[in-house]
Amino acid sequence: MASKAKTVWFCTNCGNESPKWMGRCPACGEWNTMVEAPAEDRKAASAGSARTAASDRKPRRLKDIDFSAEARMSLGISELDRLLGGGVVPGSLILIGGEPGIGKSTLSLQIPLACPSLKTLYVSGEESEKQVRMRAERLGAGGSMPDDCLIFCETRIETILDYARELAPDLMIVDSVQTMFTDGVESTPGSVSQIKEVAAILLRFTKESGVPVILIGHITKDGYIAGPKILEHIVDVVLQFEGENRGSYRILRGIKNRFGSTSELAVFEMTGKGLREVENPSEMLIPMHEQGLSGTAIAAMLDGTRPLLFEVQALVSSAAYGTAQRSATGFDGRRLNMLLAVLEKRAGFRLSAKDVFLNMAGGLKVGDPACDLAVVFAVLSSNFDYPIPSDVCFAGEVGLSGEIRPVAQTSRRIGEAARLGFRKIFVSSFSPDEGKAPKGIAVVKVADVPELVKALFK
Numbered sequence: 001m002a003s004k005a006k007t008v009w010f011c012t013n014c015g016n017e018s019p020k021w022m023g024r025c026p027a028c029g030e031w032n033t034m035v036e037a038p039a040e041d042r043k044a045a046s047a048g049s050a051r052t053a054a055s056d057r058k059p060r061r062l063k064d065i066d067f068s069a070e071a072r073m074s075l076g077i078s079e080l081d082r083l084l085g086g087g088v089v090p091g092s093l094i095l096i097g098g099e100p101g102i103g104k105s106t107l108s109l110q111i112p113l114a115c116p117s118l119k120t121l122y123v124s125g126e127e128s129e130k131q132v133r134m135r136a137e138r139l140g141a142g143g144s145m146p147d148d149c150l151i152f153c154e155t156r157i158e159t160i161l162d163y164a165r166e167l168a169p170d171l172m173i174v175d176s177v178q179t180m181f182t183d184g185v186e187s188t189p190g191s192v193s194q195i196k197e198v199a200a201i202l203l204r205f206t207k208e209s210g211v212p213v214i215l216i217g218h219i220t221k222d223g224y225i226a227g228p229k230i231l232e233h234i235v236d237v238v239l240q241f242e243g244e245n246r247g248s249y250r251i252l253r254g255i256k257n258r259f260g261s262t263s264e265l266a267v268f269e270m271t272g273k274g275l276r277e278v279e280n281p282s283e284m285l286i287p288m289h290e291q292g293l294s295g296t297a298i299a300a301m302l303d304g305t306r307p308l309l310f311e312v313q314a315l316v317s318s319a320a321y322g323t324a325q326r327s328a329t330g331f332d333g334r335r336l337n338m339l340l341a342v343l344e345k346r347a348g349f350r351l352s353a354k355d356v357f358l359n360m361a362g363g364l365k366v367g368d369p370a371c372d373l374a375v376v377f378a379v380l381s382s383n384f385d386y387p388i389p390s391d392v393c394f395a396g397e398v399g400l401s402g403e404i405r406p407v408a409q410t411s412r413r414i415g416e417a418a419r420l421g422f423r424k425i426f427v428s429s430f431s432p433d434e435g436k437a438p439k440g441i442a443v444v445k446v447a448d449v450p451e452l453v454k455a456l457f458k
């Protein structure tokens with residue numbers, strides 16, 4: 001009688017191992033992250049990860065290391081290059097995640113089509129060669145297919161790397177990491193052990209060869225990249241698509257970047273010929289309806305180094321069932337509750353018996369505190385059914401005492417508002433004087449919410 005195979009339980013978030021299942025990981029504190037795997041697979045993965053190629057490298061002084069040769073390579077898509085910090089760094093491992101149908105595979109195929117000068121090895125574990133060619137035709141490549149774009153439909157990572165070393169491409173794209181497998185781990189493709197080991201093998205390849213590798217990754221129902229959290233620790237760059245796949249706009253946000261800023265985003269529009277770069281996102285986020293509607297206000301946000309103007313929408317109505325509802329889409333619900341409490345305590349507006357619904361237009365997820373002021377006055381506009389003029393915008397953080405606090409780089413927000421034709425912007429009276437305002441826009445400085453209410457709803 002064959003003995004029962006031994007199994008272990010380990011956390012997909014931190015990798016902590018346990019001999020039995022536990023609802024909460026004792027190492028990282030996350031709930032329901034323990035999964036079961038054969039013990040031999042874990043040993044094989046650990047042994048595989050520990051293997052390193054023989055090297056005659058020696059420690060070197062930091063000041064003696066020459067980095068001039070590490071020039072970034074352009075991918076032919078300016079928004080993606082900017083998000084990466086000026087282009088892709090040779091020897092880097094990049095992970096792009098997102099929901100099904102949001103545009104991951106489209107973007108990965110547009111890269112070799114947009115930059116035919118790069119010799120690209122496109123590895124597809126999900127589609128056949130004909131399907132990839134059909135998608136390239138839909139993207140408008142037609143008869144201008146790049147000569148140096150090589151398609152390889154394979155899922156065994158050892159075979160892929162053998163061809164990659166032989167071809168010596170400038171760039172390798174793997175779609176997707178969850179479909180790849182290695183012979184060193186005895187489990188199905190997509191398992192935690194396989195994903196971890198495949199990522200480790202690709203990391204060693206890209207660091208030794210200098211060939212940058214772009215990985216496409218699936219996400220879970222909770223919105224996180226599928227597989228162990230260590231996958232995101234292994235790679236150099238993590239980019240994630242946001243937005244509704246039923247809509248036309250996509251936001252690619254930097255979650256991790258060892259070679260640049262993580263506070264940047266790139267905006268694309270999904271068209272019949274693939275993803276189109278949106279160089280001025282403010283134009284798509286500002287109001288697209290008739291003037292005179294209440295419950296809307298324009299916020300001047302700064303995402304990384306890019307100023308964005310977008311519409312904040314609010315709806316305030318009497319609570320139908322006695323208990324008031326609070327709902328926020330794209331905005332922190334706890335911060336919304338705090339701002340409503342400030343309005344009630346410091347400004348005297350009774351909103352405790354009213355439903356408040358808040359929405360950030362364009363599917364944005366907002367974290368900039370400068371949007372507080374626009375949220376407050378979108379709520380008040382809906383409550384009074386009094387429209388705010390369409391040429392007015394806001395940039396200010398609201399404190400617990402009702403004061404309007406200054407925000408970073410106010411001058412850039414003012415400049416973007418002036419460029420888009422806004423006539424007036426409300427900022428904090430404590431904002432530093434950063435020179436003369438652009439022509440055509442009035443900068444109004446206010447100290448607290450009651451003062452601004454009097455100025456706006458007089």
